[in-house]
Amino acid sequence: MNLRDYKTVADRRKALEKEADVLLSNIASFSLDEAVASSRNCENMIGAAQVPMGIAGPLKVKSQKSKVKSYFIPLATTEGALVASVNRGCKAVTESGGAMVDSYRxxxxxxxxxxxxxxxxxxxxxxxxxxxxxxxxxxxxxxxxxxxxxxxxxxxxxxxxxxxxxxxxxxxxxxxxxxxxxxxxxxxxxxxxxxxxxxIAGNYDVDKKPSWLNVIEGRGIKSWAEVTLPSSVLRSVLKITASKMYEVWLAKCMIGSAVSGSMGYNAQFANIIAALFLATGQDLGHVGECSVGITTMEVVKKEKGIRKKENVADEDLYVNVYLPDLMVGTVGGGTGLGTQKEALSLLGVAGSNNGKNALRFAEIIAAAVLAGEISLL
The missing domain is CATH 3.30.70.420 (Hydroxymethylglutaryl-CoA reductase, class I/II, NAD/NADP-binding domain)
Known part of the structure; x- marks a missing residue:
């Protein structure tokens, strides 16, 4: 079978079905623009891989640069319970006033x-x-x-x-x-x-590989998200205390990561990043490097309006995630495909806006990662 003999997606798929003696009816069913996808995004195209997409949220996000806004986070995944877990994290963050975010190009x-x-x-x-x-x-x-x-x-x-x-x-x-x-x-x-x-690519980029250079210097967009979870939200939504969650974080994300030689001092950055990347048309090859980041926690108590580092009964929990290497975009590549463009539109960041859309998208990703960390830990 010579792939060059087949000029259309349908002809190539039918020839493959005959060659492999298999029916590819599900691969043949898709809504994306075949002409665009086969010419810009995928060579030797025979169809499309369909992955379920769910929604987590609403997730309240705020920053110094923009007003508070709630988002529904599109997550494409085959991992049952992932969307539900992130959804619970979104509820905890939103009931705590929302995630404060920031980004730097x-x-x-x-x-x-x-x-x-x-x-x-x-x-x-x-x-x-x-x-x-x-x-x-x-x-x-x-x-x-x-x-x-x-x-x-x-x-x-x-x-x-x-x-x-x-x-x-x-x-x-x-x-x-x-x-x-x-x-x-x-x-x-x-x-x-x-x-x-x-x-021109001598691995000093460092592209599509976990690297301490990218962690230290940053790559793409650096992004942060933080929230202070009140004791009431910890109890009602997460069924845990601040001290207990802090203990798990310390043993797992800090000491456990050090003992194992992990480059990611976090619980599950990759889960949320992969699901969001797939939903929004990002380059999945970057998931490995983009998932190297740090989650930090701090037990605090509200006392006369001032938060103190004290281990007492009525404890709140400060949580922060840092993503030093987010290679993301809102134009080009897979972002122009129908499904992926709709997912970006759902977040209000589709298309070009003098760099502002990509920065906001990175902040939304950080907020979603924060929700995922909080729920899992």
């Missing part, structure tokens, strides 16, 4: 690697980068009106020089844009210095 990164003759040439290349960064920015800017090279990190090792370029890609996740821009920048560097680019 770091930028999409692409980490090229160059070969040089030795230490002297390595140092010269590093000096060239320092002295000609404005020229590199100009070269990158020519590749897209929606991209800006904002900074870079450079490390020399032996006969290699690794350069991590950081790009503001507005509302797009931006890896395709970053790759095109990096290609042009690397060609410019080669022409001006004589250094040879081994690869």
């Amino acid at each position: 770091v930028g999409a990164t692409r980490g090229a690697v160059f070969h040089v003759s030795g230490l002297v040439e390595n140092d010269k290349l590093n000096t060239f980068l320092e002295e000609n960064f404005d020229q590199l920015q100009a070269v990158a800017a020519k590749t897209s009106a929606h991209l800006k090279l904002t900074k870079y990190f450079s490390r020399g090792l032996g006969r290699q020089r690794y350069i991590r370029f950081v790009f503001d890609t507005q509302d797009a996740m931006g890896m395709n844009m970053a790759t095109i821009a990096t290609t042009s920048v690397c060609q410019y560097i080669e022409a001006k210095t004589g250094a040879r680019c081994i690869s």
